[in-house]
Amino acid sequence: MEIQSAEAHWIQRAYEEAKENIQRKHQHGTGICSVFILDTSESKAGEGVRQLKTAFLDILNEYESLHLDDNIAVIGCGKEVKFLHYFSNNYSSIKKCLGHTAVIHPLYIRARVVVISDGNPTGLDMSSSMETSETTTDTENVASNLLERFPNEAITESVVRREYLDYDIGREETVNQVCEILNEREVYRDEVDFAEHNYKERYSDMPCVGTRVRRGCHWNYENQDNLGVGTVIGHSERIGWLHVEWDNGSRILHQFGHDGIKEKYDIRVCDEPRHIPENQQIANGCLVRKGPDWRWGNQNGSEDSIGTVYRIIPTGEVYVRWPNGNKSNYRFGYKDSYDLIMCDPRDPEVAASYRLQLKIHKQSAKGGFP
Structure with missing residues (x-):
């Protein structure tokens, strides 16, 4: 250039x-x-x-x-x-x-x-570098995919071998190379490194953020979900993939539909709102309504609209998706202000209102609601 x-x-x-x-x-x-x-x-x-x-x-x-x-x-x-x-x-x-x-x-x-920096630039002509080497493309792709799919999980050798089966390149040498790359990149897998762009909605035919899910017909992730329920927290830039946070805290990238190569459904949509967890003020998947400090007009759609939490910032901020499709961040403890209050899904009135709203707005969010 x-x-x-x-x-x-x-x-x-x-x-x-x-x-x-x-x-x-x-x-x-x-x-x-x-x-x-x-x-x-x-x-x-x-x-x-x-x-x-x-x-x-x-x-x-x-x-x-x-x-x-x-x-x-x-x-x-x-x-x-x-x-x-x-x-x-x-x-x-x-x-x-x-x-x-x-x-x-x-x-x-x-x-x-x-x-x-270490002061050592990586030149464009350094063919031996992993950044430009064509011979390591497959290995890097597999390692990158694994790090994206298991952002805060330990990736074992058996998981690497299973991934290579999909690529039909399961040689012992290449498996070892991926394991080495993963060991070197371990420093990038902290909770705080879950990037901003992972929380975005990108595809209208995918479950929207806040959707509750369980393992699906093509599940191949051992017991990473503890046989429990999870919450969709974003769509991956990779077509056909989305990010799920399971109620046990695991965050994993799952396939839902066709990714350009094959069609798989690691997860399925379910109708199981998250109960208010013990020893936590709020969690992804919880239901909320506007609270005492609300000042955002009709952003939520209506006076009694119920939204779903899909992202939490430790300093007292949460992100919510409302049934009308609006998404935004709100105060939940920040400077002692609460734009939202929690809803108990076991309350018959809450459950009935929530399902009615989903039914009304389902037409405007294909595949996006339980």
Whole structure:
């Protein structure tokens, strides 16, 4: 790519990411904006990545201990350059992502940029690198798919072998290569690294976020679900796949429909709203109504509309999908404010109202409701 076209590409990319940052409703502070650019290239694989992550987390811990109110964004810079988290002062939520000048109200604030790298660039001509090697494409694809499908689960050798059966390349050498890649990438599989884009709805013919599910006719995941119920929390960028959080806490990527190669149904939609869990204020799959601090007009559709929680932010924020298809984030404990109240699905009135609403709105969300 020529220098001029490359420059135009990154200017356009910066413009698009700036718009995305403005559209999000992240919690913001009044301090300066700092951008962390983390080197995730192949030269830092293994111990280098662990050191990078330790340093970054130490810095965030320092921000929290000093009660700073700065906004931080993080960019991952390696085989793929992308925003992993936009500007926010919610340090417990921050993973990796963004940079440039931030706009807050009418004020322009110059961003402070922090780069964490080993100083060794991965060149375009380094054919031996995993980032450009054609000989490791299959291995990387399988490892990447496994990490996406099991974001916070231990991936055993038997799981790797089972995945390779689908690719018809079950050689011992390649299985070992995948296991090595997974061991090196283990540092990326923390709960906080579940990326923002995984919570999006992308396909109208897939179950919508908040839909309750059980294992389906093509289930092949041992007992990862504890024979229980889960909640759809997002659609994968891979066609035919979606993210499910099971009530036991496991998050797994499952196939639902045709992915361009084959048609499988790892899960099936069920009508089992989540009961309010013990020792938790709220959980994904729980039912909610507007609460005492509600100030969002008719966003929920009606006065007694019942929505489903599909994402929880530890600082007192939850994301809800309403039967009319609207989705947004709401306060549930943030600064002692509650936009929502919990609904007990065992209450006959709640159960009847919930099912009636689903029936009314089902036409507008194909495949999206129990």
